[in-house]
Amino acid sequence: MNIILMDQRRYAGILCLFFLFFLVTIAITPLIGSIQIDLEKAFSKDLAFNDNVDANILFLARIPRIILAALTGAALSIAGAVLQSLLRNDLAAPFTLGVSSGAALGAVIAMSLGLPHAILGIPTVPIAAFLGALGAITLVFSLARTRTGEFPTSVLLLAGVTANFFFAALVMLIHYLSDFTQSFRIVRWLMGGLDITSYKTLISISPMIFIGFGILMFFSRDLNIISTGLQSAMSRGVEVIKIQKIGFIMASLLTGAVVALSGPIGFVGLIVPHIVRLMVGPDLRILLPASMFFGASFLILCDTLARIIIAPTEIPVGIITAMLGGPFFVWLLKRPKT
Amino acid sequence: MNSSILQTQEISFSYDQETVLHHITMNVEPGEFIGVIGPNGSGKSTLLKLLGGVLKPGSGQLLFKGKNYLDYKRKQLARSITWIPQEHPMVFPFKVSEVVLMGRHPYLSAFTFEGDEDIEIARSAMERTQTIQFSQRNFNEISGGEKQRVVIAGAITQEPELMILDEPTSALDIKYQIQILNILKQLNENEKMTVILAMHDLHLASKFCSRLVLLEEGKIFQDGETEDVLRKEHIEKVYGVKVHLIRDQDGNIMISPDTLYTQ
Numbered sequence A: 001m002n003i004i005l006m007d008q009r010r011y012a013g014i015l016c017l018f019f020l021f022f023l024v025t026i027a028i029t030p031l032i033g034s035i036q037i038d039l040e041k042a043f044s045k046d047l048a049f050n051d052n053v054d055a056n057i058l059f060l061a062r063i064p065r066i067i068l069a070a071l072t073g074a075a076l077s078i079a080g081a082v083l084q085s086l087l088r089n090d091l092a093a094p095f096t097l098g099v100s101s102g103a104a105l106g107a108v109i110a111m112s113l114g115l116p117h118a119i120l121g122i123p124t125v126p127i128a129a130f131l132g133a134l135g136a137i138t139l140v141f142s143l144a145r146t147r148t149g150e151f152p153t154s155v156l157l158l159a160g161v162t163a164n165f166f167f168a169a170l171v172m173l174i175h176y177l178s179d180f181t182q183s184f185r186i187v188r189w190l191m192g193g194l195d196i197t198s199y200k201t202l203i204s205i206s207p208m209i210f211i212g213f214g215i216l217m218f219f220s221r222d223l224n225i226i227s228t229g230l231q232s233a234m235s236r237g238v239e240v241i242k243i244q245k246i247g248f249i250m251a252s253l254l255t256g257a258v259v260a261l262s263g264p265i266g267f268v269g270l271i272v273p274h275i276v277r278l279m280v281g282p283d284l285r286i287l288l289p290a291s292m293f294f295g296a297s298f299l300i301l302c303d304t305l306a307r308i309i310i311a312p313t314e315i316p317v318g319i320i321t322a323m324l325g326g327p328f329f330v331w332l333l334k335r336p337k338t
Numbered sequence B: 001m002n003s004s005i006l007q008t009q010e011i012s013f014s015y016d017q018e019t020v021l022h023h024i025t026m027n028v029e030p031g032e033f034i035g036v037i038g039p040n041g042s043g044k045s046t047l048l049k050l051l052g053g054v055l056k057p058g059s060g061q062l063l064f065k066g067k068n069y070l071d072y073k074r075k076q077l078a079r080s081i082t083w084i085p086q087e088h089p090m091v092f093p094f095k096v097s098e099v100v101l102m103g104r105h106p107y108l109s110a111f112t113f114e115g116d117e118d119i120e121i122a123r124s125a126m127e128r129t130q131t132i133q134f135s136q137r138n139f140n141e142i143s144g145g146e147k148q149r150v151v152i153a154g155a156i157t158q159e160p161e162l163m164i165l166d167e168p169t170s171a172l173d174i175k176y177q178i179q180i181l182n183i184l185k186q187l188n189e190n191e192k193m194t195v196i197l198a199m200h201d202l203h204l205a206s207k208f209c210s211r212l213v214l215l216e217e218g219k220i221f222q223d224g225e226t227e228d229v230l231r232k233e234h235i236e237k238v239y240g241v242k243v244h245l246i247r248d249q250d251g252n253i254m255i256s257p258d259t260l261y262t263q
Helices: A008-031 A053-086 A099-112 A124-144 A153-177 A180-190 A199-218 A220-226 A230-235 A240-262 A268-280 A284-308 A317-334 B044-052 B074-078 B096-107 B116-128 B144-157 B174-191 B202-208 B232-239
Strands: B006-015 B018-028 B033-037 B059-064 B081-084 B162-165 B194-198 B211-216 B219-225 B241-247 B253-262
Touching (some): A008 A053, A008 A284, A053 A220, A053 A240, A053 A268, A099 A124, A099 A153, A124 A240, A153 A180, A220 A230, A220 A240, A220 A284, A220 B096, A230 A240, A284 A317, B018 B219, B033 B174, B033 B202, B044 B081, B044 B194, B074 B081, B074 B096, B096 B116, B096 B144, B211 B232
16 A cells, blocks of 8 residues: 655646646637737738737737736745745735735835846846845744744734835835826836736846746755744754745745736735645645646736726736635635634 | 763753743763653753754753754754654644655755655654554644654654654643553664653653653752652652652552642
């Protein structure tokens, strides 16, 4: 009898299914939208690209938007899964902890200062958002931690709410002081949208996401053990303080990179790890990559809905995720605990 | 050469302003089975956390095999010493087998999965602790006594030389208490595992431990053979109650309160 059914082959199989779901999503969703596009025309070589309406819609509007949705969904989901393990609380997520607001503050500061898009090849707004996210995590962590190193739900959520209000007030202040065009840009961005993207910006944030994911995978077993208690993790040989720092920095990096482009899109980092955990279990070695693919697909699908629900008007995807996430959060809070 | 597996030299520890342990000096020899006893708040848990390497002493030295704890890497220390807390809160729905396999962490490098050997070690630990029959169940859904056995299985999987347990039996009924203590006794006798555990039940302590350390307000009040520590005057002084000492049929000491009178 095989008592331990937890082997690599099973994980590889599960991961293939998630990858397949992701592939199907990115193959189908570019064809859905308020305007019906003709694929044959879009790929036809008879028309110049500038005159080819179908190609323009496909390659300049829909595909970059879908890639941004994929990166955003993946990054927020990974960050959510990691924060839940580090804080040993399954209500933790970039949005509920105020990490997204911190990232937003960083990004808004960088935007209003009119910094150049990149300094020495490093994109400035995502880095500012990363620093904002890291500041928020540090704040919430030190506010919510008890003497024994626990993070009670009530204290954690209150710290998150406090951070959210605090950063939102600072964002409003900057917003109030900025001129009309800047102000419009900030408002649109704060609603959480995926519609202002070039391939160049996508390429500039991708490394931050893949580095964050790779490093977290490297420490995934340590993070599993930390989620069972800090002191017992030490006794199992985990360098708890080091892993906490790395985990928080990587979660901030992931959140900052995508919030800088898409705005603080709420609840993805809360919903996705929960759904995926129900499907694959809590082991981060499978939960992280599965959440990456599922989170990418999830946000692409939400965004597709946002594009067509009151077509031809497109609504910001943040509205869709919040309408799904609000009730989900309440359900999590009220569900019976075993 | 000193043969001690563990030495503490004048270790003290404070939480914020409050000092909970004062100048603790003790030696532990390989293969000992030591009970740490004392009233609530006497510093038992803190002492065990220090010995287990999960807290750092505020002052004094803590040596494992003659070398300071701080000179070991965490994973190195985890291959020799394991510490088991009193409670096991688990947020996520890990299965029993997954919890046991976490004990292999100090032997694995990053990006690796547990191999056949690790699984074999975990299986054997689960057989010894009689946890194998529910290895696929969710850790959060099993009983307190079962959880304690699962966590001990995880600790055995770590293959330590020294096992430190913080009141492993205090939340359990008599059947599970005996079961846990028997598992530890077997590890101690068959595999020369050194065991240090905090206990509340003085009768069980006298039955299972060859040596007792009696703490009073963060200081060692008595440290020695069970017979010498469990004396009427010691118990009365430290716990502040009048007691009788009774012997059971095996000659183990039982403590019975004299009256409801307290000092």
